[in-house]
Amino acid sequence: MSKKVINAALLGLGTVGTGVYKVLKNQEAEMEKKIGATVKLKKILVRNLKKAAAKIAEPEILTNNWKEILEDESIDIVIEVMGGIEPAKTYIMEALKAGKNVVTANKDLVASHGGELLDCAAANQCDFLFEAAVAGGIPIxxxxxxxxxxxxxxxxxxxxxxxxxxxxxxxxxxxxxxxxxxxxxxxxxxxxxxxxxxxxxxxxxxxxxxxxxxxxxxxxxxxxxxxxxxxxxxxxxxxxxxxxxxxxxxxxxxxxxxxxxxxxxxxxxxxxxxxxxxxxxxxxxxxxxxxxxxxxxxxxxGAGELPTASAIVGDVFDIVRDILFSCTGRIRCTCYKTLPIKNQEDIESRFFMRIHASDTPGVLAAIASVLGKYEVSIAQMIQKHKHEEWAELVIVTSRVKEGNFHDALLVLEKMEVVQKISSVIRVYGEEE
Amino acid sequence: MSKKVINAALLGLGTVGTGVYKVLKNQEAEMEKKIGATVKLKKILVRNLKKAAAKIAEPEILTNNWKEILEDESIDIVIEVMGGIEPAKTYIMEALKAGKNVVTANKDLVASHGGELLDCAAANQCDFLFEAAVAGGIPIxxxxxxxxxxxxxxxxxxxxxxxxxxxxxxxxxxxxxxxxxxxxxxxxxxxxxxxxxxxxxxxxxxxxxxxxxxxxxxxxxxxxxxxxxxxxxxxxxxxxxxxxxxxxxxxxxxxxxxxxxxxxxxxxxxxxxxxxxxxxxxxxxxxxxxxxxxxxxxxxxGAGELPTASAIVGDVFDIVRDILFSCTGRIRCTCYKTLPIKNQEDIESRFFMRIHASDTPGVLAAIASVLGKYEVSIAQMIQKHKHEEWAELVIVTSRVKEGNFHDALLVLEKMEVVQKISSVIRVYGEEE
Missing domain, CATH: 3.30.360.10 (Dihydrodipicolinate Reductase; domain 2)
Structure with missing residues (x-):
C-alpha cells in the first residue's frame, strides 16, 4: 500500500520554525497511524540559505523564493512562522487563494487582520488555524x-x-x-x-x-x-x-x-x-x-521553541484530518455579532493607590471628600509610614467608573496636602 | 431561506440531562449563526414520563420507547446521559449502526468498552464523542x-x-x-x-x-x-x-x-x-x-449539571459542523499501539510512612537495616512524638520498586520493636 503523504511548506526557520521542523521529525514515524497520513516538509522559505542550511538535514528543501512554494500545487499546507505583518500577510492571502491551508503563530497579524484572513480562508474553503498565536503551547x-x-x-x-x-x-x-x-x-x-x-x-x-x-x-x-x-x-x-x-x-x-x-x-x-x-x-x-x-x-x-511548535503541529495534524475527510474550512470565523467596545473611562474598576500626603489633621477627611465627590468609595485606607511631615496612605477603592476615578485623581494631585500620588494600580475581581 | 435544523435525541433526563436541555435552550437563538444549524431536541427517552414532564416545556417530546428514537431517521445525534453499562451500551451500539452520531458522558462505559464503541463508530462513519466523560466541563x-x-x-x-x-x-x-x-x-x-x-x-x-x-x-x-x-x-x-x-x-x-x-x-x-x-x-x-x-x-x-452539559453541548456542536461538512467520523480511535501495562509491584514510587516503634536504643538502626535489605533508601526520617515507651517515626523513602517496599513492610510489621505502621502513602514527583 502506498504511503499517504501530505506536503507542507514552512515559512521561516527561526526559533519557532526550527521547533516545528524538530517536532515533525519526532512525529514522523507515527504520523500515518495517528492521523492517516505523513506530513512532509517539501520546502522551507528562508532569507539566508547558507545560515539555514546549517540547521537542517536536507538543505535542498530550502528556498528564498516564495513563488516556488505558492506555485507548487502539491503543497497543501503552509506554516507561517516569519512573524510581522508583511510579507506574512501577503503570503498567507496568496496561499489561501491558491487553495492552500494555513497555520500561523503570528499574533500581530491575527490580532489586527484576523477577520480578513478568516474571510479569505472561508471563501477558498481552506483551514486557517492559529492555536500558537495565543499562549504558545497551551490549547486555548x-x-x-x-x-x-x-x-x-x-x-x-x-x-x-x-x-x-x-x-x-x-x-x-x-x-x-x-x-x-x-x-x-x-x-x-x-x-x-x-x-x-x-x-x-x-x-x-x-x-x-x-x-x-x-x-x-x-x-x-x-x-x-x-x-x-x-x-x-x-x-x-x-x-x-x-x-x-x-x-x-x-x-x-x-x-x-x-x-x-x-x-x-x-x-x-x-x-x-x-x-x-x-x-x-x-x-x-x-x-x-x-x-x-x-x-x-x-x-x-506561553512561548519557546517546542511548546509553540506543539500548538502549530497540532493545527497541522488537524488540517491533515480535514484534507483526508475533504472538510477543510469546517471551523470558520465565528464573529457573527457586532458588539460595541466600551471606552476605558466607562469601565468600572477597583483601584489601589499610594499617596504621600502631609501629616496634618483633616488630611484624610479632605482626600476622602474629594473622592466622594467623584463617587469613588473607599473600601480600605491604611496609613503605612509616618515621616516628620508626611504620611504614606494606601487606599483601595470600591468599584468605580474609571472616568470618575481619573477626574478625582486630577483634583487630588493639585491638593496642597498631597505631595505625590506614587502608584495607581487596578485591582482584579470583586470585593470579598 | 429555510432554517437548517439537525435533530437530536436525549437519553436520560437526570441532573446532566436537564443541564443539556437547559444549555441547548440557552444557545438556541445563536446556534445557526454559531455552527450553521439549529439543534432541535426531538425526543427525550425517560423511564418515568410523568416525573419528567414536570421538568420541561414540551412534554410531548418525552418517550419511554427507545425504538421510537432508533427508528426515527430524522434524528442524527443521540446524547446518552443515562449512565451505567446497560442498556446504555446497547442503545449506543444500535444508534451508531443506524448511522447516528453519539455523544456520551458515560465514563463507566467508555473506560471499559471504549475501544468497541469507537470501532463501531468508525465502521459506520459516525462521530462518537465523550468530552464530558472525563473531568466534567474541562476541555481535555x-x-x-x-x-x-x-x-x-x-x-x-x-x-x-x-x-x-x-x-x-x-x-x-x-x-x-x-x-x-x-x-x-x-x-x-x-x-x-x-x-x-x-x-x-x-x-x-x-x-x-x-x-x-x-x-x-x-x-x-x-x-x-x-x-x-x-x-x-x-x-x-x-x-x-x-x-x-x-x-x-x-x-x-x-x-x-x-x-x-x-x-x-x-x-x-x-x-x-x-x-x-x-x-x-x-x-x-x-x-x-x-x-x-x-x-x-x-x-x-469536574462535575455538575451545567459544567457537564457544557462539555456535552460542545461535542454536539462539533458533530453539527461535521454533519454540515459531511465528515462525521473524522476523529477516530487513536489506540494504534499495544503497549504493556506494568504490574503495580514493578512501578517505582516514593513512600511516606508513619511507624510507632519502641523507644529503645538501636530501633532506628534495625528499621533502617530491614529497609536497606529490600533496597529501600531513606530520604528523610523524623521522630515526631516520644511517649513513655514508644516513638512515632515518619519516614520518606527514595524511589523504590513497590514490590520491594511491600516486602520490606511485611518484615517491618513483624518486628518486635514495631508497634504498628499507621500510614503508608505514596509521594508524587522526584526528590527535590
Missing part, C-alpha cells in the same frame, strides 16, 4: 472555538506574556526592582533585545484581542485594547499588595457586558486565593468564565 | 486528541474526582477527619448516597483509563488501573505532610515508560509548589507532560 483557541461553544462566555482573564510574568515573579519572590528583573530576563533570554512589546503590554493585548473575538463572537482588534505596561510597578507596590493578600500580575481582562465589550491589559492586584495568582515564572494561563462551564483555566508554556 | 479529550497530537505525552496526572478533593480540602483546611468531611460532602450534595466509587478511587480510575488510552495511543481499560481510596487518610497524615511542604491529594497518575504503561489512582503527597496542590474544593485539574509542550494544566469544574 480550539477549546474556545469548539469545547466551550455551548457557553455564553462572559470573561477571559489571561497571564499571556511570559516575559512580564517572569519579571513580576522575580520582583515578588526576590524583592527585585523592575530594572534589575528586566536585566535578568534579558540575560536569561526571556526578554528580547527590544522588550517594548512585552513590558508595555502590547504583546498581551494582541492575544487578548484574538481571544475576545472568539469568546464573544464579535471582532476585537489590537487597536481596541487599552494597554498599560509594568514599568512603573515597584517592589514596594508588590510588598503592599502582599499585605492586602494579593500579588501583582500583568492581566489581560476581556468582559462581555450588557453595555459592550471591555478589553484591556494592565498590571493588577490579584487575590492570592485566585488560581491565576500562583501562575509564576514564564508560565502563562488563561482563566475563562461561562454560563455553563463556570470557571475553567488553561495553564502552560 | 479534544486537547489530548487534537491540540497535543504533536507530542509524545509521557505523563498525565489528574485530580479528577470532585467528591474526594472536597473531602481532602476540608480535612486540610479545617482539620476535619475523613468521616466528618464525608458527612459534610453528603449533606452538601457533593457525595452520593453510596459514595464507594468516589472514595475508593474507582471513578477517578475510569477517567484515568480514558485519558491514558488517548494520551499514549494504546488501550487502557478501567480493569488495568490500580486504585486505592482515601478512607485511611487521617488529619494527622495531612498535618505531617504539611510539615514536609506537601498536601495530600487523590491523584490519578498515568505514565508512558520504556517498559510499559503505569496507571494508578491513590492518595499522594504533592509538593505545595506544584500547580495541582492548589486545586481545591470540588475543582478538578489534569496536568499533562509532553516532549514538545512541556507542562500544561487544565482546570475547572
Amino acid at each position: 483557541i480550539r477549546p474556545l472555538k469548539q469545547c466551550l461553544t455551548g457557553n455564553h462566555l462572559s470573561e477571559i482573564v489571561g497571564i499571556v506574556n511570559g516575559t512580564t510574568n517572569f519579571i513580576l515573579t522575580k520582583m515578588t519572590q526576590e524583592n527585585m526592582e523592575f530594572a534589575d528583573a528586566l536585566a535578568l530576563a534579558t540575560k536569561l533570554g526571556y526578554a528580547e533585545a527590544d522588550p517594548t512589546a512585552d513590558i508595555q503590554g502590547y504583546d498581551a493585548g494582541r492575544k487578548m484581542a484574538i481571544m475576545a473575538s472568539i469568546a464573544f463572537n464579535s471582532r476585537v482588534t489590537f487597536e481596541n485594547v487599552a494597554t498599560e505596561g509594568i514599568t512603573r510597578i515597584s517592589s514596594k507596590d508588590i510588598r503592599y499588595a502582599r499585605d492586602l493578600g494579593c500579588v501583582i500580575k500583568l492581566l489581560g481582562v476581556a468582559r462581555n457586558t450588557d453595555t459592550g465589550i471591555e478589553v484591556s491589559v494592565q498590571p493588577m492586584l490579584v487575590s492570592e486565593k485566585h488560581p491565576l495568582a500562583s501562575v509564576n515564572d514564564s508560565f502563562n494561563a488563561v482563566f475563562v468564565h461561562g454560563d455553563a462551564v463556570d470557571d475553567a483555566m488553561f495553564y502552560g508554556r | 479529550i479534544r486537547p489530548l486528541k487534537q491540540c497535543l497530537t504533536g507530542n509524545h505525552l509521557s505523563e498525565i496526572v489528574g485530580i479528577v474526582n470532585g467528591t474526594t478533593n472536597f473531602i481532602l480540602t476540608k480535612m486540610t483546611q479545617e482539620n476535619m477527619e475523613f468521616a466528618d468531611a464525608l458527612a459534610l460532602a453528603t449533606k452538601l450534595g457533593y457525595a452520593e448516597a453510596d459514595p464507594t466509587a468516589d472514595i475508593q478511587g474507582y471513578d477517578a480510575g475510569r477517567k484515568m483509563a480514558i485519558m491514558a488510552s488517548i494520551a499514549f495511543n494504546s488501550r487502557v481499560t478501567f480493569e488495568n488501573v490500580a486504585t486505592e481510596g482515601i478512607t485511611r487518610i487521617s488529619s494527622k497524615d495531612i498535618r505531617y505532610a504539611r510539615d514536609l511542604g506537601c498536601v495530600i491529594k487523590l491523584l490519578g497518575v498515568a505514565r508512558n515508560t520504556d517498559t510499559g504503561i503505569e496507571v494508578s489512582v491513590q492518595p499522594m503527597l504533592v509538593s505545595e509548589k506544584h500547580p495541582l496542590a492548589s486545586v481545591n474544593d470540588s475543582f478538578n485539574a489534569v496536568f499533562v507532560h509532553g516532549d514538545a509542550v512541556d507542562d500544561a494544566m487544565f482546570y475547572g469544574r
